């Protein structure tokens with residue numbers, strides 16, 4: 001009895017101490033390959049980079065990506081996460097031009113949310129970002 005009480009309190013603490021993010025998506029560039037991109041996940045409130053991915057596609061015009069991360073709350077991540085995808089790319093631009101930058105914001109999410117899953121579509125040829133699926137568990 002006492003042990004199970006201790007375990008369930010411990011379980012509740014574990015639930016609120018970090019939030020799991022599962023962000024999957026596709027990035028597409030209709031211009032002829034090669035094209036290169038960097039996708040960063042940042043907390044916009046503090047401009048803290050949580051994770052990132054850089055790659056070049058030599059043959060494909062689209063690529064799937066999948067970020068899995070756990071963010072602790074407290075410290076720099078305060079009461080809300082304000083996650084954004086920051087995308088830098090050279091799709092359809094001249095070699096001498098600077099990389100283009102796009103942002104996709106997920107808005108504010110309470111740090112007590114246990115699990116956050118997003119499915120996104122990024123079309124660099126049309127400058128569009130779209131959130132196809134969002135499902136959060138509190």
Ligand SMILES: *[C@@H]1O[C@H](CO)[C@@H](O)[C@H](O)[C@H]1NC(C)=O
Nearest residue numbers: 028029030121123124125126
């Ligand atoms: C992305 O934009 C290009 C250019 O308009 C279009 O041909 C392509 O079908 C779009 N891709 C998706 C998945 O909507």
Ligand SMILES: *[C@@H]1O[C@H](CO)[C@@H](O)[C@H](O)[C@H]1NC(C)=O
Nearest residue numbers: 092100101102124125126127
């Ligand atoms: C995409 O956005 C950038 C920056 O706002 C702009 O310079 C570029 O012309 C846009 N491209 C298209 C295809 O709309």
